[in-house]
Amino acid sequence: MNSVPFIPETAPFTAEQRAWLNGFLAGLFSQVPPEQIQSSQTNGAQKSGEPLLVLFGSQTGTAEVLAKKFAKEAQQRGFAPSVLALNDYENANLAAVDKAVIISSTWGDGDPPDNAANFWNWLNSDAAPRLENLHFAVLGLGDKNYSDFCGASKKFDSRLEVLGAKRFASRGECDADYEAPAKAWMDGLWEKLGQSATSSQLSVVVTNGHHPVATDYKLPAADKSNPFPARLLKNVLLNRPGSSKEVRHYEISLDGSGLTYEPGDALGVMPVNCPELVEEIIAALKCNPTDNVAVSDSTLPLREALLRHLDITKPSQEFFATVANAAPSSGLAELLALEKRDELRQWLYGRGVVDLLLLLAEPPPAADFVRLMKKLMPRLYSVSSSPNAHPGEVHLTVSAVRYESFGRGRKGVASTFLADRVGEAEFLKVFIQPSHGFKLPPSGETPMIMIGPGTGIAPFRAFLEEREVAGAKGKNWLFFGDQCRAADFLYEEQLTAWQKSGLLTRLDLAFSRDQAEKIYVQHRMLENAGELWSWLEAGAHFYVCGDASRMAKDVDDALHKIIETTGGKSADDAKTYVAKMKSDKRYQRDVY
Numbered sequence: 028m029n030s031v032p033f034i035p036e037t038a039p040f041t042a043e044q045r046a047w048l049n050g051f052l053a054g055l056f057s058q059v060p061p062e063q064i065q066s067s068q069t070n071g072a073q074k075s076g077e078p079l080l081v082l083f084g085s086q087t088g089t090a091e092v093l094a095k096k097f098a099k100e101a102q103q104r105g106f107a108p109s110v111l112a113l114n115d116y117e118n119a120n121l122a123a124v125d126k127a128v129i130i131s132s133t134w135g136d137g138d139p140p141d142n143a144a145n146f147w148n149w150l151n152s153d154a155a156p157r158l159e160n161l162h163f164a165v166l167g168l169g170d171k172n173y174s175d176f177c178g179a180s181k182k183f184d185s186r187l188e189v190l191g192a193k194r195f196a197s198r199g200e201c202d203a204d205y206e207a208p209a210k211a212w213m214d215g216l217w218e219k220l221g222q223s224a225t226s227s228q229l230s231v232v233v234t235n236g237h238h239p240v241a242t243d244y245k246l247p248a249a250d251k252s253n254p255f256p257a258r259l260l261k262n263v264l265l266n267r268p269g270s271s272k273e274v275r276h277y278e279i280s281l282d283g284s285g286l287t288y289e290p291g292d293a294l295g296v297m298p299v300n301c302p303e304l305v306e307e308i309i310a311a312l313k314c315n316p317t318d319n320v321a322v323s324d325s326t327l328p329l330r331e332a333l334l335r336h337l338d339i340t341k342p343s344q345e346f347f348a349t350v351a352n353a354a355p356s357s358g359l360a361e362l363l364a365l366e367k368r369d370e371l372r373q374w375l376y377g378r379g380v381v382d383l384l385l386l387l388a389e390p391p392p393a394a395d396f397v398r399l400m401k402k403l404m405p406r407l408y409s410v411s412s413s414p415n416a417h418p419g420e421v422h423l424t425v426s427a428v429r430y431e432s433f434g435r436g437r438k439g440v441a442s443t444f445l446a447d448r449v450g451e452a453e454f455l456k457v458f459i460q461p462s463h464g465f466k467l468p469p470s471g472e473t474p475m476i477m478i479g480p481g482t483g484i485a486p487f488r489a490f491l492e493e494r495e496v497a498g499a500k501g502k503n504w505l506f507f508g509d510q511c512r513a514a515d516f517l518y519e520e521q522l523t524a525w526q527k528s529g530l531l532t533r534l535d536l537a538f539s540r541d542q543a544e545k546i547y548v549q550h551r552m553l554e555n556a557g558e559l560w561s562w563l564e565a566g567a568h569f570y571v572c573g574d575a576s577r578m579a580k581d582v583d584d585a586l587h588k589i590i591e592t593t594g595g596k597s598a599d600d601a602k603t604y605v606a607k608m609k610s611d612k613r614y615q616r617d618v619y
C-alpha cells in the first residue's frame with residue numbers, strides 16, 4: 028500500500044502550516060513509480076487512483092464520520108479519496124477538481140456548521156471561481172424539527188450549479204434518523220461514479236499528488252449503532268435550594284468499553300421513555316401491551332417498542348397528517364398546507380404525540396400507530412471531565428427539561444431519563460461522539476478564553492481539568508453565568524479553587540437575576556474589552572458553549588464589537604478578523 032503521510036488536525040501547527048505541510052507531503056509522495064500504479068491496477072481495482080474529493084461540514088461529527096466512512100469505501104474501491112472540512116476549500120482547490128462529494132449538516136437556522144461557514148461565505152461571494160470542471164453530489168444532514176430542513180446543503184447544491192459545476196447525483200436529505208438514508212444515497216453514487224454497486228475489498232491508495240489523503244482513521248469501539256452499556260456512578264444536583272433550575276452532574280463508568288475520549292467530545296446517551304407516558308399511550312390505544320409489533324427489522328412487544336425504540340413525544344409529520352385527516356372537527360387539516368408551516372409549528376409547540384392521539388374518536392391499530400412514530404434518537408451531551416483526571420469515567424452536566432403545557436406536566440426524554448429513571452449503579456447505553464471542531468489548543472501555552480454560561484460550563488470543566496493534570500502553563504479566562512449566584516453557581520468550589528491556584532487566570536461571572544438589570548456573559552466581555560482584545564492579539568483561542576438560540580449570537584456580536592471598537596477595525600475588517608480566527612481554528616463553538 029502506498030499512502031501519503033498526513034499531518035492530523037491535532038498536530039501542533041496552525042491551519043496554514045498544516046495545509047502547507049500536507050501539500051508538500053502530497054506533492055513529494057505523489058511521485059509514485061509507474062510500476063506501483065501498474066501493480067494496483069492489475070490487482071483488480073476498478074478505478075486505480077482516480078482522485079475523489081470528499082468534503083464535510085459538521086458541527087458535532089456526524090457528517091464528518093459519514094464522510095470518512097464514504098472515503099474509506101472509495102479507497103477500497105480503488106479511488107484516491109481526500110477528506111477535508113469545507114473550510115479547507117483553499118487547500119481543496121475546487122476549480123481544479125473533477126469529482127467531489129459534499130456531506131454537510133445544517134445548524135443555527137438553516138446555516139452551515141462552523142467548519143463550513145467560511146466556505147459558504149467564499150462560495151457565495153464574487154471571489155468564487157467558475158467551477159465548470161467540477162462534478163458534484165451533495166448530501167444534507169438535518170432535522171425536520173427545524174424550519175429550514177437541510178438548509179445548508181440546499182445552498183451549497185444550488186450555488187455550485189450557478190457556478191457552472193455539474194451535479195452527478197441529486198441532492199440527498201437525511202432527517203435525525205440518518206443512517207439508512209445516508210447509506211442508500213452513498214451506495215447509489217458508485218454506479219454514477221462508474222463503479223458496480225458491490226464493494227471492492229481491495230485496499231489501494233494512490234494519490235495524484237494534489238490533495239492530502241486522510242482516510243487513515245479509526246472507527247470507535249462502540250458507536251451510535253452499537254452503544255456501550257455503561258454504569259451510572261453518581262447523580263448530583265448542582266443547584267442549591269431556591270433555584271428555578273435543575274442541573275445535574277453525572278459520573279459514568281466506561282470500564283470495559285474500550286471507549287476513549289478527549290475534552291471537547293460529546294457523549295451520546297440512548298434514552299428510555301417515561302413508563303407513565305408509555306402506559307398512557309397504551310391506554311389511549313386500547314391495546315394489549317404484550318402484543319407484538321414490527322419496528323425497523325424486528326418484532327417486539329408494544330410496551331417494549333414504546334419504551335425503548337420509538338419517539339413517543341414529538342409527533343412525526345405523518346402522524347400529524349393522519350390525525351388531522353381522521354379528526355376533521357379538529358380543524359387541523361388546514362395546517363397541512365405548505366404555507367401554514369409556521370402556524371403548524373406554533374400549534375405543535377408544547378404539544379406531543381399523546382395530545383394528538385387523544386383527539387381521535389377511535390385509536391388506530393397498534394401496528395399502524397408504531398409505523399407512524401419516528402425512531403427514538405440518542406441525545407448528545409458535552410463531556411465535562413478530562414479522561415486523565417478521571418480515568419475510566421466520563422462526566423456530564425445536564426439540565427433536566429420539565430415544563431407544563433396544555434394542562435399537562437412534560438418531561439424531556441433523555442434529561443429526565445438521566446435524572447429520574449437510571450438509578451446509581453444501573454446501566455445506560457452510551458457512545459462517544461468525537462468533535463474535531465471543538466478541541467483544546469494543540470499547545471498548552473496558548474491562552475484560552477472560554478464563554479460557558481449554564482450547562483455551557485461542561486466542556487470547559489473538562490478543558491481546565493486537562494490543563495491542570497498536564498501542568499499546562501497557558502493562561503485561562505472563563506466567563507460563566509446563570510440566574511442567581513447563591514443557587515446557580517455550578518461547580519463553584521472547583522472554579523473558585525482554580526481561581527485561587529492560578530489555573531484560572533480570570534473568572535468573570537454574570538448572574539442575570541442578582542440585580543435590577545439583566546447582566547449576561549456578553550456584557551462582562553464588553554466590560555473587559557481591552558484585556559479581551561489583548562488576549563486575542565496574543566493568539567488566544569476563543570470558545571463558546573451553551574445556548575445556540577440567543578447566547579451564542581449575543582456573544583458573537585460582542586466579539587465583533589470588541590474587535591471593532593477596541594481593535595480599531597471597520598465592521599468589514601472585524602468580520603475578516605473573525606473569519607480568520609475560524610479558519611485558524613481559534614474560534615470554536617459547541618452550541619445547541
Ligand SMILES: Cc1cc2nc3c(=O)[nH]c(=O)nc-3n(C[C@H](O)[C@H](O)[C@H](O)COP(=O)(O)OP(=O)(O)OC[C@H]3O[C@@H](n4cnc5c(N)ncnc54)[C@H](O)[C@@H]3O)c2cc1C
Nearest residue numbers: 377406407408409424425426430439440441442482485619
Ligand atoms: C453537541 C451537543 C451538546 C450538548 N450538550 C449538552 C450539555 O452538556 N448539557 C445539556 O443539558 N444539554 C446538552 N445538549 C442538549 C441535549 O442534547 C438535549 O437536547 C437536551 O438534554 C434535551 O433533551 P431531552 O431528551 O431531555 O428533551 P426532549 O425530549 O428532546 O425535549 C426537548 C424539547 O422540548 C420542548 N420544550 C422544552 N421546553 C419547553 C417549554 N417550556 N415549552 C414547550 N416546549 C418545550 C422543545 O421543543 C425542546 O426541543 C447538547 C446538545 C448537543 C447537540
Ligand SMILES: Cc1cc2nc3c(=O)[nH]c(=O)nc-3n(C[C@H](O)[C@H](O)[C@H](O)COP(=O)(O)O)c2cc1C
Nearest residue numbers: 085086087088089090132133137169170173176177
Ligand atoms: C442548535 C441546532 C440547530 C440546528 N439547526 C438545524 C436547521 O436549521 N436545519 C436542519 O435541518 N437541522 C438542524 N439541526 C440538526 C443537525 O443538522 C443534525 O443534528 C445533524 O445530524 C448534525 O450533524 P453534525 O454532527 O455533522 O453537525 C440543528 C441542530 C442543533 C443542535
